Amino acid sequence: MEKLRDAQPEMVKIRRHLHAHPEVSFHEKETAKYIKDFYQDLDCKITDFGDGYGFAVDIESGRPGKNLALRADFDALAIQEENDLEFKSQNKGVMHACGHDGHTAYMMVLAKTLIELKDQLKGGIRIIHQPAEEVSPGGAKSMLAAGVLKGIDNVLGVHVMSSMPNRSIGYHLNETQTGRSNFTITFNGKGGHASMPQLSNDAIVAGAYFVTALQTVVSRRIDPFETASVTIGSFDGAGSYNAIKQSVTLKGDVRVMKEDTRQTVREQIEKIAHGVEAMFGVKVDIDYDDNYPVLYNDPQLTKETIKSIQDANLPEIKQVFDCGPQDPSEDFAYFAQDTPSCFFYVGCQTSDGQNHPHHSPDFLMNEDCLLVAGEAVGTAALSYLGV
Structure with missing residues (x-):
């Protein structure tokens, strides 16, 4: 802990360098x-x-023991930063708007510290530096296929959260973050003159009916005690005021908290789309991508992880609490699906009390979270290895 505290300025320096030089997923x-x-x-x-830029750093103690993986992601988002910072993004249209620069900065310094102390450890630690968390299929999947968790007993990961108080740790047991699907649906009709609608087949009408009917998926097909959401985020129907649109493309997002709910939602969306196809005489093309799984926190590992952090009584951590399930999806879920894992949260709310949400052009983090993350994960890792 003393080494981490002494290295806090290095964490901040690394984070600011990464923030100023962001790169999007797979690049x-x-x-x-x-x-x-x-x-x-x-x-x-x-x-x-994997098939991207992912890699792992192995820290071998030379003594028998368990093998633990610690994961941090390092990709940014296609967002133009609006913050006025000395270390503002220098890459136009790209920004670290989710905190992955912070994840990487604390992990690099924590890894260096563990390397310096590795003769006092037991077993091994694998640091996973993962790219492409933000964009399906995600970076975790190909790293898994390449064997990044071979020989690993458990995995720990964290995410900074601007919605949680600074110097706090949030956690939850079992299903913790939603699974995600995305879909693109195109309705193809017959274009024509607005004054002669009988000679055309309006794709906008079909698409609008589909959006309205889609509201029944969650309200009438999903148990009220289950979690699901269906969102149409794009309706590409731009055209002329006096022309009937021949084709429209819709893009949608699905979130679920149980994997069997995922299948129900998909079946209903496809049924409604084909129903609209028959009703309006249009042709429908569906591209449906079931991607990130529900993130499941192993209850026993999570309890042990949180207890180790609480028992350490670290002065930098003011609050440890069950934050409940979280709405966003996260491709760490692939690791958790493969190997019992724990994913928890480090509050990074800014001192100005303003809302700077993730994925927004004014996202900000309180850099105190870097040391908190390093100490929390470091404490959990040492406890896990029996040091």
Whole structure:
């Protein structure tokens, strides 16, 4: 803990460098190089995993024990930053608007600290630096396929949360974050002149009916005690005021808290789309992507992880609480689906009391969260390894 506290300025420096040089999912070439360069002179092993820029850093104690993986993601988002910061994004239209720069900064310094102390450890620690969390199919999936969790007993991960108080730790047992699906649906009709609608087949009418009918999926097909949402985020029907639209494309988002709910929602969306096809005489094309699973926190591992943090009585952590299930989806869920895992949250609410939500152009984090994350994950890792 003393080493981490002394290295807090280094965490901030790394985070600000990453924030100023963001790269979007599957294009994080320079970010990955920057992180790898950090480890070049340290006593560890670096191995590439997956079909992107992901890699792992192995810290071997040389003593028998369990093997624990610690994961941090490092991609940014296609968002133009609106903050006025000295370290504002230098890449137009790209921004670290979710805190992955913070995840990587604390993890790099924590990893260096663990490497320096590795002769006092038991077992092994694998640091997973993962790209492409934000965009399906995500970076975790190909890293898993390449064997990044081979020989690993458990995985820990964290996410900073601007909605949670600074210097707090949030957690939840069992189903913790929603699973996600995305779909694109195109209705193809017959265009024509607005003065002669009988000679055309209006795709906008079909699409509008579909959006309205879609509201019955959650309200009439899902148990009220289950969690599900269906959102149409894009309706591409732009055209002329006096022309009947021949084709419209809709894009939608689905979130669920149980995997069997996912299948029910998909079946209903497809039934409604084909019903509209028959009713309006249009042709429908459906591209449906079932991607991130429900994130499941192993109850026993999560209890042990949180207890270790509470028992440490770290002065930097003021509150540890059950934050309940969280609405966003997270591709750490693939790791948790494969190996018993714990994913918890570090509050990073800014001191000005303003709302700076994730994925917004004015997202901000309180940089106190970097040390809190390092201490919390470091404490949990040492406790897990029996140090």
